[in-house]
Amino acid sequence: MIPFNKPPLTGNEVQYITEALKGNKISGDGPFGKRCQQWFEENLPTQKALLTPSCTAALELAAILIDVQSGDEIIMPSYTFVSTANAFVLRGAKIVFVDIRPDTMNIDETKIEAAITDRTKAIVPVHYAGVSCEMDAIMDIAGRYSLYVIEDAAQGVMSSYKERPLGTIGHLGAFSFHETKNYTSGGEGGLLIINDARFTERAEVIREKGTNRSQFFRGQVDKYTWVDIGSSYLPSEMQAAYLWAQLEKANEINDARLRTWKSYYDSFRKLIQEGFIELPIIPDYCIHNAHMFYIKVKNLQVRTELLEFLKNKNILGAFHYIPLHSTPVGKDWGRFSEDEVYTTSESERLLRLPIFFGIKDEEVSLVVKEVSNFFKEPHA
Numbered sequence: 001m002i003p004f005n006k007p008p009l010t011g012n013e014v015q016y017i018t019e020a021l022k023g024n025k026i027s028g029d030g031p032f033g034k035r036c037q038q039w040f041e042e043n044l045p046t047q048k049a050l051l052t053p054s055c056t057a058a059l060e061l062a063a064i065l066i067d068v069q070s071g072d073e074i075i076m077p078s079y080t081f082v083s084t085a086n087a088f089v090l091r092g093a094k095i096v097f098v099d100i101r102p103d104t105m106n107i108d109e110t111k112i113e114a115a116i117t118d119r120t121k122a123i124v125p126v127h128y129a130g131v132s133c134e135m136d137a138i139m140d141i142a143g144r145y146s147l148y149v150i151e152d153a154a155q156g157v158m159s160s161y162k163e164r165p166l167g168t169i170g171h172l173g174a175f176s177f178h179e180t181k182n183y184t185s186g187g188e189g190g191l192l193i194i195n196d197a198r199f200t201e202r203a204e205v206i207r208e209k210g211t212n213r214s215q216f217f218r219g220q221v222d223k224y225t226w227v228d229i230g231s232s233y234l235p236s237e238m239q240a241a242y243l244w245a246q247l248e249k250a251n252e253i254n255d256a257r258l259r260t261w262k263s264y265y266d267s268f269r270k271l272i273q274e275g276f277i278e279l280p281i282i283p284d285y286c287i288h289n290a291h292m293f294y295i296k297v298k299n300l301q302v303r304t305e306l307l308e309f310l311k312n313k314n315i316l317g318a319f320h321y322i323p324l325h326s327t328p329v330g331k332d333w334g335r336f337s338e339d340e341v342y343t344t345s346e347s348e349r350l351l352r353l354p355i356f357f358g359i360k361d362e363e364v365s366l367v368v369k370e371v372s373n374f375f376k377e378p379h380a
């Protein structure tokens with residue numbers, strides 16, 4: 001059986017978790033937590049990086065930080081994970097969905113301006129498959145209309161756009177360390193990236209249940225109290241210890257994933273020439289992180305058949321995102337701006353193949369072989 005995903009494991013996780021357990025602080029912001037945050041602050045670099053229990057939590061924190069109010073509008077693609085929208089809907093915002101570009105599956109930056117109204121508060125670009133959105137255009141629009149940009153970079157750790165790491169270009173950015181992502185903090189986890197210093201102090205307060213506890217620990221105030229709204233957005237030291245083992249091997253994991261990605265890409269040349277599949281397009285100024293390897297087939301029917309065919313060969317593929325505007329909650333809380341041309345049709349023909357840290361060359365070859373066999377059969 002070739003699974004679709006295996007959580008990354010580098011070997012030092014258990015040792016670091018044991019180390020953390022021996023310390024007398026296993027709640028948030030312990031030594032491993034601080035080390036991880038510092039790693040991101042130095043390596044991205046950014047103003048401030050705050051570990052969170054998930055990317056979902058980081059997006060929620062971002063929505064509180066930019067003061068989203070009931071009736072505000074937030075622009076994002078419909079082709080994304082529910083958390084991108086939920087974070088803002090929880091604050092009473094309406095979602096305005098913009099179509100995607102068929103080449104990268106990212107929000108079509110040329111259609112954003114038409115979606116702006118006087119209620120618009122923010123644009124949330126989602127860097128699908130770790131390939132960047134058109135950030136120059138997006139930041140330009142945001143600047144002209146005084147909007148916030150919150151990058152959903154859940155899939156974009158180690159990716160960049162014109163040499164700028166994803167997550168560091170907007171006012172705020174969010175990473176995910178869920179087990180399905182390139183790096184994990186033990187199953188669940190995330191990071192809020194603060195690129196605009198105006199948000200730093202308040203982010204710490206919101207993350208600490210609305211208290212100024214962080215300032216108290218730094219000796220900046222002599223007691224801590226309830227100073228703002230907030231929630232519990234700290235992951236435990238166990239999660240940070242797990243993540244540290246991954247960050248130490250960040251390049252190794254990234255290189256291995258890129259090798260797998262390239263191996264798929266090169267092996268599928270023939271099927272492209274024969275017109276059976278299309279492959280992802282990476283703009284030449286984008287460096288991606290091989291978060292995903294997807295192919296596009298002719299239509300939904302072919303995809304369903306191919307997924308079933310692979311499953312019968314013990315290979316697990318996956319599809320992605322039922323567009324949010326077509327869901328029950330998406331209909332209540334969102335509207336689609338202008339015509340929906342590519343979101344549904346392109347998502348229906350996208351199929352993701354197994355890719356994870358530690359996948360063997362033989363496994364990749366077998367997947368390629370079986371996908372090729374599928375197209376040789378008469379039913380395709």
Ligand SMILES: *Cc1c(COP(=O)(O)O)cnc(C)c1O
Nearest residue numbers: 054055056081083154176177178
């Ligand atoms: C995975 C993912 C999330 C959610 O991440 P969690 O850490 O599981 O909360 C949000 N947005 C996108 C685009 C994702 O891929």
